[in-house]
Amino acid sequence: MKTKTLRKDKVNIITLGCSKNIVDSEELYSQLKANNFVVEHESDQDDANIVIINTCGFIDNAKEESINTIVRWAEAKEAGEIEKLYVTGCLSQRYKPDLEKEIPEVDQYFGTSHLPQLLKTLGADYKHELIGERLITTPSHYAYLKISEGCDRPCSFCAIPIMRGKHVSKSFEQIEAEVKGLVKNGTKEILLIAQDSTFYGLDLYGERKLAELLRRISDIPGVEWIRLHYAYPSQFPLDALEVMAERDNICKYIDIPLQHVSDNMLKIMRRGITRQRTEDLVQTIREKVPGIAIRTTLIAGHPGETEQDFKDLCDFVVRNKFDRLGIFTYSHEEGTHAGTLEDDVPQEVKEERAAVVMELQQEISTQINKTRIGKTLKVLFDRKEGGYFIGRTEFDSPEVDNEVLVSAKDNYVRIGDFANVLIESAEDFDLYGKIVE
Numbered sequence: 383m384k385t386k387t388l389r390k391d392k393v394n395i396i397t398l399g400c401s402k403n404i405v406d407s408e409e410l411y412s413q414l415k416a417n418n419f420v421v422e423h424e425s426d427q428d429d430a431n432i433v434i435i436n437t438c439g440f441i442d443n444a445k446e447e448s449i450n451t452i453v454r455w456a457e458a459k460e461a462g463e464i465e466k467l468y469v470t471g472c473l474s475q476r477y478k479p480d481l482e483k484e485i486p487e488v489d490q491y492f493g494t495s496h497l498p499q500l501l502k503t504l505g506a507d508y509k510h511e512l513i514g515e516r517l518i519t520t521p522s523h524y525a526y527l528k529i530s531e532g533c534d535r536p537c538s539f540c541a542i543p544i545m546r547g548k549h550v551s552k553s554f555e556q557i558e559a560e561v562k563g564l565v566k567n568g569t570k571e572i573l574l575i576a577q578d579s580t581f582y583g584l585d586l587y588g589e590r591k592l593a594e595l596l597r598r599i600s601d602i603p604g605v606e607w608i609r610l611h612y613a614y615p616s617q618f619p620l621d622a623l624e625v626m627a628e629r630d631n632i633c634k635y636i637d638i639p640l641q642h643v644s645d646n647m648l649k650i651m652r653r654g655i656t657r658q659r660t661e662d663l664v665q666t667i668r669e670k671v672p673g674i675a676i677r678t679t680l681i682a683g684h685p686g687e688t689e690q691d692f693k694d695l696c697d698f699v700v701r702n703k704f705d706r707l708g709i710f711t712y713s714h715e716e717g718t719h720a721g722t723l724e725d726d727v728p729q730e731v732k733e734e735r736a737a738v739v740m741e742l743q744q745e746i747s748t749q750i751n752k753t754r755i756g757k758t759l760k761v762l763f764d765r766k767e768g769g770y771f772i773g774r775t776e777f778d779s780p781e782v783d784n785e786v787l788v789s790a791k792d793n794y795v796r797i798g799d800f801a802n803v804l805i806e807s808a809e810d811f812d813l814y815g816k817i818v819e
Contacts, residue, residue: 390420391419391420391432392420392421392430393414393420393430393433394421394425395407395410395424395434396433396455397436398435398438398447399436399437399440399471401573401611403438403471404520405516405575406436406470406497407423407519408516408519409497409516410434410436410470410500410501411519412515413497413508413509413512417506417509419504424519431466432464432466432467432504433466434469434470434500435448435452435455435468435471437469437470437472437474438471438473439472439545440472440541440542441713441715448473452467452469452481453485456487456488460487467488467489468492468500470500472546474491475545475546476541490503494545495547515563516560516564518564518567520780521798522568523569523571523762523798523799524570524780525571525573526573526575527561527574528575529551529557529576529579529582530552530576530582531547531576531577532547532550532577533546533548533549533577533581534578534581535614535654536654536719537652538651538652538719539684539712539715539720544718549577549581549585550585551585551586553586554594554595557595557599558598558602561605562602565602565603566604568798570604570605570606570798571607571762572599572608572609573611573780574609575612576612577612578612578614579610580592580614580617580619580622582595583595590619592621593621593622593624596610596622596625596626600632606800607632608629609635609776610633610636610637611779612637613638615638615640615653616655616659618638623670627670633776634674634675634777635675635776635777636667636674636677637678637706637779638667638677639678640660640679640680642687642691643661643695644695645657646686646691647687647695650684652719657694661698664702675706675777677704677706677707677708677782678707680695680707680708681709681711682709682732682733682735682736682739683712683729684720685724685726686726687727695739696742699739699742699743703746703749705750706778707739707740707743707746709739711729711732711733711735711736712725744810744811747810748808748810751808752808754813755805756804757804758804758805759802759803759813760775760776760800761774761775761802761803762799763801764780764785764797765797769791770787770790771788771789771793772785773788773795773803774786775813784811784812785813786803786815787812787815788814788815788816788817792816793816802818802819803815804818
């Protein structure tokens with residue numbers, strides 16, 4: 383059992399959930415460092431006396447992981463292995479009273495916008511002057527950059543507005559300062575994220591300003607790749623596509639969660655778009671940005687989804703051949719519109735439908751990957767693992783997309799560097815090649 387000593391406090395931050403939570407943890411990490419705390423992110427060492435868990439509350443699996451993590455560290459505190467335990471993030475924002483009752487071992491729970499209060503509890507000051515000086519926990523050559531917070535969309539299934547509030551954009555100047563700070567520290571790839579990136583600027587400037595934001599970031603020296611995530615399809619700002627097409631350092635990549643395609647489901651889901659407009663948008667994106675890789679996410683088993691709706695979804699996937707695709711099984715969330723509907727698709731049917739879609743996508747991915755054989759692609763290398771240097775093309779985002787592997791026995795490249803790779807073979811979700819001049 384650990385006992386209280388006079389040694390300096392050490393904080394371990396544990397992050398669960400999406401890339402937006404990573405950014406929040408990095409801001410906390412930066413603030414604590416600026417206050418001269420000894421702090422690590424997801425440390426492998428068992429020597430921290432203070433643990434802060436940044437939770438996710440999006441879907442059932444994520445909530446379960448968050449709760450299990452809290453319980454594990456609450457038990458560690460009871461055993462005297464740590465002295466203080468704090469919980470922040472989406473789950474804490476949404477279920478604070480329940481968590482306080484069920485897991486009272488936690489010293490204090492904080493919501494998604496309570497960073498100053500958390501710092502004050504730790505005896506730290508919130509330093510406003512840190513804009514542009516964020517420390518990152520990802521490999522130094524890429525970083526996530528949150529361009530806005532919250533969401534104004536009324537999607538039936540989504541609890542994000544409950545946890546994150548209304549849409550609030552960062553200013554051009556704040557984002558530019560942050561990008562410049564990241565580049566100064568060696569970041570080459572900027573991954574733009576938001577609950578809805580297409581809404582950017584509407585609250586600050588009276589109109590959508592995603593295109594101008596892309597131009598401004600693209601103009602910053604040292605930015606080699608810009609990658610756009612989480613673009614909402616309804617009322618998509620088409621001028622952003624023109625910027626993507628004309629700028630070499632904006633990746634030919636877009637993450638646009640479509641969720642479904644049948645008119646019946648789009649109406650029930652409150653997506654503000656029709657099947658035909660969805661089809662037209664996908665075609666327009668490909669026409670305006672030739673060669674672009676489109677990543678999408680879908681939902682299987684939302685209340686009201688019929689066999690015909692699902693068939694329409696499968697037909698849509700097969701016909702459009704998305705470069706990257708993920709699918710979630712519907713999770714019934716209290717406080718949402720869908721939470722008032724009957725959860726009428728059995729769990730096993732949800733899982734079967736998701737598996738069918740992923741089987742279709744696996745075949746599509748294999749077909750697309752085989753077209754890369756014999757081509758030379760620019761690759762950014764993220765890590766070395768199992769005898770391979772592993773990287774990504776501009777068509778792939780970290781953690782979720784395909785990777786490029788080159789033999790470490792026959793090739794050498796520094797992690798965080800770009801290299802040209804001749805693709806020699808392909809599998810379902812990976813490419814293999816060799817480095818060429």
